[in-house]
Amino acid sequence: MNELPQQLVNGLLLGSMYGLVAIGYTMVYGIVQLINFAHGEIFMTGAFGAFTVYMYVLPDGTSMAIALPLMLIGGIIVAVLVAVGAERFAYRPLRGAPRLAPLITAIGLSLALQQGVWAWYPDATSALKFPQIKGGPFEIGNVTIQTGDIFLMIAAPLSMAILAYFVMRTRTGRGMQATAQDSDTAKLMGVNTDRIIVIAFALGAAFAAVGGMAYGLKYGQIDFRMGFILGLKAFTAAVLGGIGNIYGAMIGGIVLGVVEALSTAYIGDIPGMDKFGSQSWADVWAFVLLILVLLLRPQGLLGERVADRA
Amino acid sequence: MTTLLEVEDLRVAYGKIEAVKGISFKVDAGEVVTLIGTNGAGKTTTLRTLSGLLKPVGGQIKFNGKSLKKSPAHQIVQLGLAHSPEGRHIFPRMTIEDNLRLGAFLRSDRQGIEKDIQRAYDLFPILGERRKQAAGTLSGGEQQMLAMGRALMSQPKLLMLDEPSMGLSPIMMQKIMATIAELKAQGTTILLVEQNAQAALSLADHGHVMEIGKIVLSGTGQDLLHDESVRKAYLGED
Numbered sequence: 001m002n003e004l005p006q007q008l009v010n011g012l013l014l015g016s017m018y019g020l021v022a023i024g025y026t027m028v029y030g031i032v033q034l035i036n037f038a039h040g041e042i043f044m045t046g047a048f049g050a051f052t053v054y055m056y057v058l059p060d061g062t063s064m065a066i067a068l069p070l071m072l073i074g075g076i077i078v079a080v081l082v083a084v085g086a087e088r089f090a091y092r093p094l095r096g097a098p099r100l101a102p103l104i105t106a107i108g109l110s111l112a113l114q115q116g117v118w119a120w121y122p123d124a125t126s127a128l129k130f131p132q133i134k135g136g137p138f139e140i141g142n143v144t145i146q147t148g149d150i151f152l153m154i155a156a157p158l159s160m161a162i163l164a165y166f167v168m169r170t171r172t173g174r175g176m177q178a179t180a181q182d183s184d185t186a187k188l189m190g191v192n193t194d195r196i197i198v199i200a201f202a203l204g205a206a207f208a209a210v211g212g213m214a215y216g217l218k219y220g221q222i223d224f225r226m227g228f229i230l231g232l233k234a235f236t237a238a239v240l241g242g243i244g245n246i247y248g249a250m251i252g253g254i255v256l257g258v259v260e261a262l263s264t265a266y267i268g269d270i271p272g273m274d275k276f277g278s279q280s281w282a283d284v285w286a287f288v289l290l291i292l293v294l295l296l297r298p299q300g301l302l303g304e305r306v307a308d309r310a
Numbered sequence: 311m312t313t314l315l316e317v318e319d320l321r322v323a324y325g326k327i328e329a330v331k332g333i334s335f336k337v338d339a340g341e342v343v344t345l346i347g348t349n350g351a352g353k354t355t356t357l358r359t360l361s362g363l364l365k366p367v368g369g370q371i372k373f374n375g376k377s378l379k380k381s382p383a384h385q386i387v388q389l390g391l392a393h394s395p396e397g398r399h400i401f402p403r404m405t406i407e408d409n410l411r412l413g414a415f416l417r418s419d420r421q422g423i424e425k426d427i428q429r430a431y432d433l434f435p436i437l438g439e440r441r442k443q444a445a446g447t448l449s450g451g452e453q454q455m456l457a458m459g460r461a462l463m464s465q466p467k468l469l470m471l472d473e474p475s476m477g478l479s480p481i482m483m484q485k486i487m488a489t490i491a492e493l494k495a496q497g498t499t500i501l502l503v504e505q506n507a508q509a510a511l512s513l514a515d516h517g518h519v520m521e522i523g524k525i526v527l528s529g530t531g532q533d534l535l536h537d538e539s540v541r542k543a544y545l546g547e548d
């Protein structure tokens with residue numbers, strides 16, 4: 001049986017989850033040239049926010065049809081609050097400081113959020129079972145779609161459409177583009193760039209929360225470390241697509257996801273390569289891809305030439 | 311004549327280095343006032359402080375009767391002070407038309423905005439022909455036109471231009487200066503910073519000569535144009 005369509009779908013789904021998280025890296029970098037290494041943990045707090053709504057807010061036995069949207073809202077609120085708080089109290093005081101300072105702060109914040117959840121969230125020292133949608137899986141031709149992935153199939157393109165509309169069509173979105181291209185001049189146009197920065201953090205966090213929710217539904221569990229590898233992958237996706245470019249984030253995510261899926265499916269079949277097709281090698285292939293792209297196209301797939309970014 | 315802008319004993323520093331060391335001048339409504347001076351005199355620093363990009367360490371700025379000292383840059387535009395910065399700083403990856411629209415970022419009168427975009431195209435026809443082109447592809451002179459057109463889109467009470475003729479060919483420079491004269495004739499109040507002292511002083515009602523952070527000489531445009539020390543230092547005569 002031809003497995004390729006199935007593997008492509010798997011890669012697409014995994015990749016759109018990376019893409020959702022990558023948006024936050026790329027937006028924040030585009031506006032303030034900061035790599036927010038705590039963004040993976042913002043994704044994690046989004047998942048925990050959604051879980052909290054299900055576990056501690058909704059009455060037992062609430063149907064998933066009602067629970068899902070409320071969980072999503074809860075996850076988004078938590079992630080946005082964490083991100084906006086981080087911007088306000090950790091990053092903003094360091095604006096204008098040497099670049100290393102906010103970078104170290106980001107890494108510190110990332111550890112603090114992980115350890116905070118580990119220490120204070122009930123039972124979070126081990127993985128928590130995330131609620132699942134019943135029914136399925138679904139067969140389309142010879143492709144199987146897991147029920148948990150249906151959320152991702154709807155949420156990822158919808159999120160991308162909302163983001164594109166916001167950036168291209170709204171006044172605040174145009175102010176955001178201007179701030180990304182030339183922050184001082186944007187101010188001269190009347191753009192409140194402080195507000196734009198907060199919005200970039202908040203939007204990135206909201207999409208990360210959507211990704212966190214998708215993660216919980218896809219894998220059936222969440223834990224305080226889930227943001228580490230996924231954050232790294234999403235950051236890779238952002239760089240792959242061209243950091244600063246929101247479409248690049250999604251495309252980079254999808255390319256990364258597909259490469260991972262295909263590498264686990266096929267590399268092991270190549271004679272002499274049987275050792276290199278395992279899941280843990282998939283991460284290696286993802287980074288090999290990153291290095292290749294950076295060598296051949298340092299600005300990333302959709303990135304601008306660096307000279308234009310000055 | 312009503313005074314639009316009043317600057318008093320303005321001081322601006324980068325860290326410990328004072329770049330503007332207590333300057334005072336004013337701009338009346340309808341006037342063109344020029345600041346001329348050597349490289350590093352503090353002209354750009356002065357304009358960036360007026361538009362709120364830099365915070366002064368001392369002195370007063372009054373615009374239209376209101377103190378600007380506490381206002382952030384994006385609110386100062388709202389009050390009617392537009393700034394076309396040195397080096398043009400157009401948004402390179404946006405189209406010409408989108409650049410103009412950003413100039414009207416704080417306005418919400420759609421029809422008025424469309425009308426003013428048309429006015430910018432009338433003033434600079436080349437911009438109209440290229441309206442859908444990325445602004446980064448324009449020549450230096452065209453970018454300068456765009457920067458000026460963009461600054462006008464906020465319907466400013468005072469237009470500040472920082473070295474609009476910088477790096478332009480003589481023909482392009484003449485074009486830009488002619489446009490400034492045209493704007494003046496239409497009643498636009500302008501604060502003009504220029505290296506080309508001859509052109510700037512010929513246009514200006516008043517001028518101030520800056521040297522290392524201070525105003526060393528002031529007068530009407532014509533007075534300065536005929537002043538011996540100015541002719542020696544800035545008009546290349548000896």
Ligand SMILES: Nc1ncnc2c1ncn2[C@@H]1O[C@H](COP(=O)(O)OP(=O)(O)OP(=O)(O)O)[C@@H](O)[C@H]1O
Nearest residue numbers: 324329347348349350351352353354355356396505
């Ligand atoms: N960002 C900065 N940091 C430190 N010093 C600065 C900065 N910008 C300008 N200066 C210094 O402040 C002084 C005034 O500079 P400014 O750019 O205002 O001069 P200018 O009159 O506009 O000169 P030009 O005619 O070359 O444009 C100079 O000595 C300059 O080196």
Ligand SMILES: [Mg+2]
Nearest residue numbers: 353354355396
């Ligand atoms: Mg200057």
